[in-house]
Amino acid sequence: MGLDLQDKTTSTSFNDNALSAADRTFRLLVTGPDPLSVDGRSLGHNLPQRLIGLDECKELLLKPHASDELKDAVWAHLVRRSRCAGPAWMIGCVGVAMPGLKNLAARTTQGCPAHVVDDIVSEMVTYFVAQLRRIDLDRPNILPRLLLWAKKGALRVRARELASVEICADLPEPVALDTEPFMVLAEAVRCRVITSDEAKLINATRLEGQALRAYAGRLGVPADRLYKRRRAAEARLARAIEEGQVSVSCDGPASNLAC
Incomplete structure (x- = not known):
């Protein structure tokens, strides 16, 4: 859709952790006259038969009646777009997964010092994005598997960081x-x-x-x-x-x- 990620982000200064930065960037990408969207007409599964902004798409996937088949269909589409349409769609994937990533961040950083939290969250997002290029889209539960990899990255850094903190303690x-x-x-x-x-x-x-x-x-x-x-x-x-x-x-x- 010709969206230039740089055009929407160059004036924004991110001072928080990687997840906060991605959340703010996602909100920029789903506002304005040309937001990141998916076409409900081609995806099916009782989605609205129109273009659906990724912020609305995120809410639809959180509905209790959203089926696993719908979630996998949407996520397969999002991941494919991230592979061929550039960094804006990678951020789009992070934004749609934000509820799960925030929940994961809260659980894996519990009780950690602030600087450790930043490193854990950064690695969690890094692992999530890296898996967008590798995840098998023919297998079910695409998002849970992406979150599992994100969790592995978070726990890897948590263990390493807290071991170092213990030396100082x-x-x-x-x-x-x-x-x-x-x-x-x-x-x-x-x-x-x-x-x-x-x-x-x-x-x-x-x-x-x-x-x-x-x-x-x-x-x-x-x-x-x-x-x-x-x-x-x-x-x-x-x-x-x-x-x-x-x-x-x-x-x-x-x-x-x-x-």
């Missing part, structure tokens, strides 16, 4: 938050326990709460590499503090962390 008393953790990092750099880049990574993704995946994107490196680098650096830092090699009472130059 196990640090001895001198690293309590009321002892200027930034200075602990500066001292660790001075003592060559961690590098300046590792200190910046820990500071950004732990103390400032930046999402690690977003931080990795700005650096242009794979997120998995930064997860491993941060975990290793935190383990060295914890060990150095326990052994007395790093102490917040030392007067180390904080300028080591300067950009």
Whole structure:
């Protein structure tokens, strides 16, 4: 339908997690004179015999009387459009699946710190979108299978992130938050326990709460590499503090962390 995703999104700044960003983009794509739509006349299954905007389509699929056959017919069509019509239809798929994705996000991020929530949600959306290119459309339950893959991505990051958080939680008393953790990092750099880049990574993704995946994107490196680098650096830092090699009472130059 010739819709240019860039035209509708370039003026919008997304500051929330990936799911919030996708939800806002979806609402842009289903408003205006040329919204993303499906043709109920060709899809059948008692759909209205007209063009149906994807926001209305989402509501129709949530109705109690919506059959599994209808849901699979619509989802097969949506996935095919996402494969041949570009990123707007990928966002369209995320938007129609939004109720299930929000429910999944709430369950998989329960009890997690804010920066962990961002990483979990980001990976959940990434897995969902990746499966649009791979999902077998000849098998039933298309959306539940897409959500299952999204759940796998979310749980993968949750397990990895919470394992890293536990390392920080196990640090001895001198690293309590009321002892200027930034200075602990500066001292660790001075003592060559961690590098300046590792200190910046820990500071950004732990103390400032930046999402690690977003931080990795700005650096242009794979997120998995930064997860491993941060975990290793935190383990060295914890060990150095326990052994007395790093102490917040030392007067180390904080300028080591300067950009």
